[in-house]
Amino acid sequence: MLIVTLAFFVLMVIGMPVAFAIGISGALFFLQQPALPFTIPVQRTVSQTQNFALLAIPLFIMAGSLANRSGITQRLLALASVITGRLRGGLAQVTIALSAMMGGVSGSAIADAAMQSRMLGGEMLRRNLARGFATAILGFSALITPIVPPGIGMVLFGSVGQVSVGRLFAGGIVPALLLWLAFSLTVSLIARRRGYPPERSSRLPRGEAGKALRGGIWALLFPVLLLVGLRSGVFTPSEIGAFAVAYVALVGFLVHREMNARSGAEAIEASLADVGAVMLLIALSAIFSYGIVMERLPEAISGAIVGQTQSLIGVELLILAFVLVIGFFVDATVLIIMLAPIFLPVVQNLDGDPVHFGIVFIVAATIGNFTPPVGAAMYAVCTIMKCPVEEYTRGAVPFFIAAVAVIVLLVLVPEIVLFLPDAIFGR
Amino acid sequence: TGAAAQEDFTLRFNHVLGPNEPFHQGFLQWAENVEKRTDGHLTIDVFHSAQLGVEEDIIEQIRQGANIGQNTDAARLGNYVPGISVINGPYFIESMADVDKLNDAATMQAWQQQLADDYGLQVVCFDWVQGKRHFFTNQEIHAPADLKGVRVRTPPAPIWQESIRALGAAPVAMDFGDVYSGLQSRAIDGAELVYPNITAGGLGEVLDYTIETGHITLVNFQVVSASWFAGLPEEYQRILVEECRTAGQEASRRMEAAASEAKAQLQEDGMTVITDIDREAFRKAGEQAYEALGLSDAKQRLAEEIGK
Amino acid sequence: MHALVRAGIRAETWAAGILLVAMVALVLLGGVARFLHVPLNWTIDMATCAFAWATFLCADIAWRRGALMSVDLFTRTLPVRAQRGLLLFNYLLIALFLVFLVVAGFWLSWTSWARSFRGIPWISYSWVTLSLPVGGVLMLITTGFKVRRQLRAEPFASEGGDTPC
Numbered sequence: 055m056l057i058v059t060l061a062f063f064v065l066m067v068i069g070m071p072v073a074f075a076i077g078i079s080g081a082l083f084f085l086q087q088p089a090l091p092f093t094i095p096v097q098r099t100v101s102q103t104q105n106f107a108l109l110a111i112p113l114f115i116m117a118g119s120l121a122n123r124s125g126i127t128q129r130l131l132a133l134a135s136v137i138t139g140r141l142r143g144g145l146a147q148v149t150i151a152l153s154a155m156m157g158g159v160s161g162s163a164i165a166d167a168a169m170q171s172r173m174l175g176g177e178m179l180r181r182n183l184a185r186g187f188a189t190a191i192l193g194f195s196a197l198i199t200p201i202v203p204p205g206i207g208m209v210l211f212g213s214v215g216q217v218s219v220g221r222l223f224a225g226g227i228v229p230a231l232l233l234w235l236a237f238s239l240t241v242s243l244i245a246r247r248r249g250y251p252p253e254r255s256s257r258l259p260r261g262e263a264g265k266a267l268r269g270g271i272w273a274l275l276f277p278v279l280l281l282v283g284l285r286s287g288v289f290t291p292s293e294i295g296a297f298a299v300a301y302v303a304l305v306g307f308l309v310h311r312e313m314n315a316r317s318g319a320e321a322i323e324a325s326l327a328d329v330g331a332v333m334l335l336i337a338l339s340a341i342f343s344y345g346i347v348m349e350r351l352p353e354a355i356s357g358a359i360v361g362q363t364q365s366l367i368g369v370e371l372l373i374l375a376f377v378l379v380i381g382f383f384v385d386a387t388v389l390i391i392m393l394a395p396i397f398l399p400v401v402q403n404l405d406g407d408p409v410h411f412g413i414v415f416i417v418a419a420t421i422g423n424f425t426p427p428v429g430a431a432m433y434a435v436c437t438i439m440k441c442p443v444e445e446y447t448r449g450a451v452p453f454f455i456a457a458v459a460v461i462v463l464l465v466l467v468p469e470i471v472l473f474l475p476d477a478i479f480g481r
Numbered sequence: 482t483g484a485a486a487q488e489d490f491t492l493r494f495n496h497v498l499g500p501n502e503p504f505h506q507g508f509l510q511w512a513e514n515v516e517k518r519t520d521g522h523l524t525i526d527v528f529h530s531a532q533l534g535v536e537e538d539i540i541e542q543i544r545q546g547a548n549i550g551q552n553t554d555a556a557r558l559g560n561y562v563p564g565i566s567v568i569n570g571p572y573f574i575e576s577m578a579d580v581d582k583l584n585d586a587a588t589m590q591a592w593q594q595q596l597a598d599d600y601g602l603q604v605v606c607f608d609w610v611q612g613k614r615h616f617f618t619n620q621e622i623h624a625p626a627d628l629k630g631v632r633v634r635t636p637p638a639p640i641w642q643e644s645i646r647a648l649g650a651a652p653v654a655m656d657f658g659d660v661y662s663g664l665q666s667r668a669i670d671g672a673e674l675v676y677p678n679i680t681a682g683g684l685g686e687v688l689d690y691t692i693e694t695g696h697i698t699l700v701n702f703q704v705v706s707a708s709w710f711a712g713l714p715e716e717y718q719r720i721l722v723e724e725c726r727t728a729g730q731e732a733s734r735r736m737e738a739a740a741s742e743a744k745a746q747l748q749e750d751g752m753t754v755i756t757d758i759d760r761e762a763f764r765k766a767g768e769q770a771y772e773a774l775g776l777s778d779a780k781q782r783l784a785e786e787i788g789k
Numbered sequence: 790m791h792a793l794v795r796a797g798i799r800a801e802t803w804a805a806g807i808l809l810v811a812m813v814a815l816v817l818l819g820g821v822a823r824f825l826h827v828p829l830n831w832t833i834d835m836a837t838c839a840f841a842w843a844t845f846l847c848a849d850i851a852w853r854r855g856a857l858m859s860v861d862l863f864t865r866t867l868p869v870r871a872q873r874g875l876l877l878f879n880y881l882l883i884a885l886f887l888v889f890l891v892v893a894g895f896w897l898s899w900t901s902w903a904r905s906f907r908g909i910p911w912i913s914y915s916w917v918t919l920s921l922p923v924g925g926v927l928m929l930i931t932t933g934f935k936v937r938r939q940l941r942a943e944p945f946a947s948e949g950g951d952t953p954c
């Protein structure tokens with residue numbers, strides 16, 4: 055895997071498109087393994103497109119594109135400007151709030167970030183937010199989604215670590231709100247320092263606000279109705295993207311009457327390149343992760359951590375720091391499957407609570423999707439926002455720090471995670 | 482051990498179960514015993530939770546001769562040699578004793594030969610019994626008629642769906658990861674699984690009733706590449722098979738114990754277990770699955786050979 | 790550009806768009822049918838099949854429109870001639886990689902014809918696998934056009950494509 059990693063960096067440096075850099079360097083692993091069939095890279099690439107959970111990604115990109123033509127985005131923006139108009143960096147606050155609301159709906163950080171980049175990204179740039187800052191918050195705010203129930207990461211952790219999924223669902227809620235608060239404060243601080251002006255300096259006349267609220271009702275109902283559909287069993291988390299597309303299109307055609315067959319087709323046409331760029335990267339990265347899994351790299355290194363200290367907090371902080379570092383290169387799903395069964399018993403031996411550890415572990419692992427040099431969600435937002443990775447990275451540092459601060463707080467005060475599940479399910 | 486033992490062999494063994502499942506411990510036991518008996522010349526590296534890839538992909542890699550193994554079931558092997566899928570049919574194989582007899586059945590041996598010769602798939606052993614599958618629902622069920630319109634999650638393969646349809650329910654193909662929230666939101670009304678699946682997935686939180694139908698006994702197969710297997714010294718081949726059977730039988734017993742434990746745990750947590758069901762009606766209904774799948778002849782032949 | 794090429798691009802765009810819309814329609818139909826207690830399981834099968842084809846057709850569209858992102862932090866500091874040299878070198882590597890995907894993809898589709906698609910006996914999984922080598926051929930053609938444009942372009946003009954900012 056050393057050659058693979060080295061090749062990946064060299065290819066990145068010479069300006070190779072990231073998707074190909076990941077695919078080509080990953081394929082080098084198979085050159086060193088003559089015993090393995092040479093068709094595995096093809097098979098794994100195709101296999102990614104047979105994963106029903108990933109199907110939500112193209113659908114949410116389409117939904118974002120259609121929202122722009124169906125009048126939903128414009129009305130949402132008008133409404134947002136009424137609510138957050140006096141806040142600095144208003145739209146950045148909107149994307150955080152939207153992720154917290156949409157989290158329970160899409161459950162997929164990549165799908166959520168991609169859709170919101172499509173919907174809000176252009177307008178954020180028009181309002182003179184720096185590209186790196188806008189792209190970073192569009193990405194990092196989606197970190198909230200996997201811990202708002204029913205996130206797929208929690209189901210995964212629950213089954214790998216034999217932890218109650220219901221308790222995990224309940225345990226995610228307060229940390230999600232905490233992440234919202236942390237990101238929101240970070241945005242305010244940055245906006246103040248950079249002098250992003252509020253959109254308005256004075257109160258709106260009452261009529262304006264009412265008008266915006268009435269206009270925005272269908273946009274506001276979007277996450278609400280999807281959530282209702284999900285909770286009432288009309289559809290499952292994996293299917294939700296299709297319902298998002300249908301809702302946005304129906305509102306555009308029938309309610310706002312701003313969309314016709316032609317503009318609908320144009321919206322879909324405009325999403326094709328984004329779908330291709332994001333999905334090609336995700337598909338090809340399956341080649342890259344194969345070697346990491348087969349050589350059990352994270353497992354091998356994790357052995358060194360276990361036994362470094364006997365204090366629960368010390369062990370948890372070490373584990374999470376390790377997960378953050380490995381997460382630079384490895385996808386969250388792989389991290390959860392490989393490392394949860396190793397670390398959970400260690401934590402439990404020191405009387406750590408599995409639900410508490412699960413939530414902080416999922417957040418730490420998911421951060422990996424947003425950090426360079428390998429991060430599917432990061433490349434998804436950067437592609438749609440046409441933002442260079444280095445600009446994104448500079449913009450992301452404050453949000454990375456904010457997220458880590460939340461993780462540390464959760465480790466130090468487990469009750470923040472646990473009081474809700476304890477209240478609902480008993481201790 | 483013998484003089485042939487110069488060369489070293491490695492088998493990477495993949496399975497979809499979690500690391501806490503009794504079968505994972507069983508695979509590790511198999512690996513340990515084989516390594517010990519071959520003085521470390523044949524090692525098995527076990528990967529849980531489908532880390533190396535989805536089952537169907539791995540089976541194709543095995544067919545191409547990779548030194549990879551996979552724990553799989555009769556339904557998937559039936560994609561290559563259709564007759565084998567009868568083992569996965571309703572109310573046919575019902576105990577470990579049945580599986581033992583299956584090992585000596587001529588038809589079964591012919592199918593295995595065909596898998597190896599025509600498709601490059603070597604069955605090492607199939608003494609791994611995951612246990613009886615039951616219906617787990619949110620409503621009381623006593624007979625096939627009660628299952629009408631009840632949406633039950635099944636693995637996404639026609640053989641499963643046909644079996645569940647024959648028993649009266651409406652089969653829903655769904656990823657296992659969606660089952661918890663699917664049950665919670667009532668997108669589905671139930672699932673059909675073995676007891677330890679329910680506790681492992683925390684599904685007891687969103688399910689009220691167990692209907693102890695025992696409609697399918699899930700038998701697992703350990704499959705490796707036929708060409709890789711042929712390349713092993715004969716002694717190693719024998720050790721690999723023997724230890725597979727020993728570890729499998731032990732894991733099956735542990736699985737049985739785990740099922741009782743899981744059942745007790747679920748009952749303690751408030752699950753109602755329904756045992757007064759019309760077993761004859763379920764059995765009769767199950768027959769339709771074999772007809773729908775064109776497997777009636779294969780079933781009858783195999784049934785005669787194992788004396789059922 | 791030849792009329793033929795333009796027609797091909799149009800056909801590819803339409804096909805990709807129709808596949809995406811079909812995915813939405815199939816998933817919706819499956820959800821509604823299940824809600825009405827008459828689950829239709831083939832909808833998921835068809836949707837994931839469409840997903841594979843949509844992915845690799847869209848990948849070619851993204852490649853052609855320059856939507857695949859890359860890091861130009863280092864290359865943009867180089868002299869123009871060196872930039873062009875590196876770009877052509879990248880195209881060469883990509884072409885080699887695509888040739889590998891195409892050859893291995895067709896070979897896999899051919900040799901694993903017996904593998905059924907989601908357990909459906911009369912549909913081969915190779916119909917899914919084929920999406921990658923076919924998409925690979927299209928991306929190879931696109932790469933060819935990119936190389937030709939670079940060789941012809943005088944003086945060097947960044948495509949703006951492979952480095953989106």
Ligand code: NA
Nearest residue numbers: 149153170195
């Ligand atoms: Na967001």
Ligand code: NA
Nearest residue numbers: 382422425428
């Ligand atoms: Na990363």
